[in-house]
Amino acid sequence: MxxxxxxxxxxxxxxxxxxxxxxxxxxxxxxxxxxxxxxxxxxxxxxxxxxxxxxxxxxxxxxxxxxxxxxxxxxxxxxxxxxxxxxxxxxxxxxxxxxxxxxxxxxxxxxxxxxxxxxxxxxxxxxxxxxxxxxxxxxxxxxxxxxxxxxxxxxxxxxxxxxxxxxxxxxxxxxxxxxxxxxxxxxxxxxxxxxxxxxxxxxxxxxxxxxxxxxxxxxxxxxxxxxxxxxxxxxxxxxxxxxxxxxxxxxxxxxxxxxxxxxxxxxxxxxxxxxxxxAAAVAASLVGVMAGAAVVWGGLMAWRAAKLKDVVAWSTVSQLGYLLLAFPLLVGSDPAVAALAWDGTWLQLAAHGLAKAAMFFATGNLILATGESRVEGLAGASRRFPLALLSFGIAAISLVGLPPSMGFTAKWLLLHAALAGDHWGWLAVLAIGTLLSAAYVFRVFRYSFVEDAPTLDFRPVPWGMDTIALVLALAALLLGLVAEWPLALLRGPGGGA
Amino acid sequence: MSQAWLPVITLATSLLVAPLIFALPERASRARAVVNLSAAVLKLLLVALMVWGLYQGHRFTFGFTVVEGVSFLLQADALGLMFAGLSSLLWLATTTYAIGYLEDSPNRKRFFGFFSLCVASTIGIALAGNLFTFLLFYELLTLSTYPLVVHRGHDKALAAGTVYLRYTLTGGLVLLLGVVAQHALVGDVAFGQREVLADLGPQAHPMLTVLFVVFLLGLGVKAALVPLHGWLPRAMVAPAPVSALLHAVAVVKAGAFGIVRLVYDVYGISLSHELGLLSLLTAIAVVTILFGSVKALSQQELKPRLAYSTVSQVSYIVLGISLFGPFGTIAGLVHLMHQGLMKVTLFYCAGNYAEELGIHRIDELDGAGRRMPLTSLAFTIGALGMIGLPPVAGFITKWYLGMGAVQAGMPWVIVVIVTSSLLNAAYFLPILHRVWFRQGPAHGRGSWPEERNLGRFETSAWLLLPTAATAMFSLLVGLLAGVPFSPLDLATLMATGEYLP
Structure with a gap:
């Protein structure tokens, strides 16, 4: 290592x-x-x-x-x-x-x-x-x-x-x-x-x-x-x-x-x-248990959160759980498992970095445009701010880990590592995390599709701010298919394969 | 143009149309229609070109590595092209229909954008060359259909959307676990390399059986196999073109197509037979067929009745492939095409009745044949096809299913088919009776729920034309089943390839 x-x-x-x-x-x-x-x-x-x-x-x-x-x-x-x-x-x-x-x-x-x-x-x-x-x-x-x-x-x-x-x-x-x-x-x-x-x-x-x-x-x-x-x-x-x-x-x-x-x-x-x-596999498993709890608890809190920013913040707690799974998967595990988990961890770190940043920008734009910080305030947003919502959606795809995003490729590698090492518990954590993250993300979308929303005064966000969120989200989405490129860099100079 | 690029370009025609549509302003409905229709025509031509190439013996494959040991692979084989052909044909028809249906309604940009994404995912599923690529588009399909299901934005639609996601995302996750497990077991395997799993030997059989069940759970959600069908009738709140697309082509077919791939191209028919998995499929299919038909009987509204009929009919595909022998295979594969054509016709008709006359319930249909003769004729063709009367396409399916049952040594399946056909007749014939033989508003009794005179003909030409076209096709593929390039011909080609190495 x-x-x-x-x-x-x-x-x-x-x-x-x-x-x-x-x-x-x-x-x-x-x-x-x-x-x-x-x-x-x-x-x-x-x-x-x-x-x-x-x-x-x-x-x-x-x-x-x-x-x-x-x-x-x-x-x-x-x-x-x-x-x-x-x-x-x-x-x-x-x-x-x-x-x-x-x-x-x-x-x-x-x-x-x-x-x-x-x-x-x-x-x-x-x-x-x-x-x-x-x-x-x-x-x-x-x-x-x-x-x-x-x-x-x-x-x-x-x-x-x-x-x-x-x-x-x-x-x-x-x-x-x-x-x-x-x-x-x-x-x-x-x-x-x-x-x-x-x-x-x-x-x-x-x-x-x-x-x-x-x-x-x-x-x-x-x-x-x-x-x-x-x-x-x-x-x-x-x-x-x-x-x-x-x-x-x-x-x-x-x-x-x-x-x-x-x-x-x-x-x-x-x-x-x-x-x-x-070689401290036992202690690492303890961190793994914390990781599982983080994924579940963060996901639940994000699901229940009333404010949009809280949804995104709690989602960070949950996503960090995925990263913490690196401890049990990497520490004291056999080389084949470790190789997969190694790639998966850094890919997950990059995916979450890009997607979460994009999501914060998109959330910021939505909050600024609606003047509402609550999730309910998004009612009807899909018609009025399609671009900000699209950025949020694309970033969400990566957070949930749906294809073809970078988050998906990372989750694939982590799942593969968990399966290869017969770690059924960590497999379950990843699966539950996926469902929970889908639940809190689609809760936001559900409100945005409401049609009979009262029309309050909306102020459009400068287009540059919308573009930034979209570009960053697209990067998180599309880098999943060409993940071999950052991974090659990872293995490249002195990375050891 | 290199041949490897043909599948990519076909995929791109609808994948790249989506951002283009999102970029067009909401008001530019004419430009949007032009973009949509020209992309649909272009894609149909490209698929036709690939079918022609396939008969010439060309191979179309395109692939690259995603991460070590996992590749993105598109390939055009006979089975995939059949599905691709079906979806591009029906995309053209449904786009035409949707332009008429959604005229002057809000959020059309969003609708057509996601509609294109949805069709792109279907093409991706059809051309996917391995399970990873299949999964990619399978999930993309879930994401792109959600906005279509909740399109209307009222409480019922939002609730249906939530149920839809609960089913499909869980199904997708289960499928993901299956695919990862398969990768952990044997690595990246392209569709058609059946020997890889077969060579694992008997000690791997229990594991393969479990894996098959996992795959089946993941795919069965979209194929609406009982008891995983709950999302489908609820999703009926969507606009008619979406229901048509969901039920005839995109979602349920993606599931059924996945099961076909699983049996023929991942496990191989001999291994599936050896593991006793075909009997499992037969059992599930029989239960679904009968359950769907019985539930359809009790529906008072037109679209839910059609939805339960779909639950039942899609399982004919599963039943066909579960019968060991070429005839069963032919029946299953050919029904993939036939059911699509017939069911899309029926949904267009339901949409026409709803748009022109405001009819949603079956008991409001009295005498509709006089007011809307062409729509009613199309509906009749579709309904008779579902029952399995010659010469409509459905007859071919049921005939081959019967022969397949005999060939597989399971003659009791014929009883199921006959029962199901009787049930089909029981829920379709009363509708036909009302439409043609009852006296209704057209005869001066009472009035239509909400009559709008949408066009010069019985309804808008945008709505009527696709309806007539798909009804014609359902009739033609039945009448001309023996002609080269017909679905039956393609299915026979595949079935002989499957059983005669």
């Missing part, structure tokens, strides 16, 4: 390591500061400049692709930093840049025309967005616990900052609650790191994997690390904070948070398990 994360490679990168780090972290930051200074009023300058980090990433992919995983170290006195690039990291970087770029494109019109954000909050928005992109990239690239901790902490604080931007009372309450929770999560994580450092005197993952032997210290450390991370990832039963956070947040922030931020914690947790305790 450790090879799959690109950690075991002895290949020191032939590229300039600090340059890679600078390109991936510095560019978004720089652009964020620029955005804060200029406060763009239109999307096209954002699109033009957004191509910059994207082309840097393509340069990196071209340089790394085909070869083994590349890793680098940097010594700062007694401190050694480790980072690496492999296929998986490339896929995650690409996903991050795409979703961040799309959110950035959505933002100018949204901030100026829709929520009428103040100059001050606009000036804060862009640098924080850049910082969020940079901290996410750092988490994907990091190969030691110190960088991971820095990334995690930065990401959490930036997210709090972004949540506070609307400046309303409920946004403040939600933001501060999130801050409290992020701090508790970080504290647990930090304690775990400290334990590992005290016991084995090193923080790089590849080294720890070799020296760390099973025992009470490792177990306590892992428990602390996992608890902190799962809290931040909103894994059941530590999920209760998620829905209130989205209720008052700006739409692009919600999209980023559900699409990327909680995934980062999941990614770190899975990486730590597979590297440090790759």
């Amino acid at each position: 450790i090879e799959r994360f690109g950690l075991a490679s002895d290949h020191f990168g032939h590229l300039n390591g600090p340059l890679v780090l600078l390109a991936m972290l510095g560019l978004p930051l720089l652009l964020g500061l620029l955005g804060g200074a200029l406060r763009p009023a239109r999307s096209w300058p954002v699109a033009l400049l957004g191509l910059l980090p994207l082309s840097a990433l393509i340069w990196l992919a071209a340089a790394v692709a085909g070869g083994p995983s590349q890793s680098w170290t940097l010594e700062l006195g007694s401190l050694v930093l480790h980072w690496r690039v492999n296929g998986l990291v490339l896929v995650l970087l690409l996903l991050t840049q795409l979703i961040v770029l799309v959110s950035a494109l959505y933002a100018p019109t949204y901030l100026r025309d829709v929520v009428h954000a103040t100059r001050r909050s606009q000036a804060w928005f862009w640098p924080l967005l850049g910082l969020l992109a940079a901290s996410l990239s750092l988490i994907w690239l990091a190969a030691d616990l110190l960088l991971l901790y820095i990334g995690l902490e930065l990401m959490g604080l930036t997210a709090v900052g972004l949540l506070l931007l609307p400046g309303k009372a409920d946004a403040l309450i939600a933001g501060l609650r999130y801050l409290l929770l992020a701090l508790v999560g970080s504290l647990a994580f930090l304690l775990g790191v400290a334990l590992l450092l005290g016991a084995w005197g090193r923080l790089d993952l590849a080294g720890l994997a070799q020296v760390a032997d099973e025992g009470i210290v490792l177990w306590v450390a892992m428990a602390l690390l996992s608890a902190g991370l799962l809290l931040k990832a909103a894994a059941f039963p530590l999920h209760a904070w998620l829905a209130p956070v989205h209720a008052s947040a700006w739409i692009p922030i919600s999209a980023l948070h559900a699409g990327l931020v909680i995934k980062a914690s999941f990614f770190i947790a899975l990486q730590l398990w597979l590297v440090l305790v790759p």
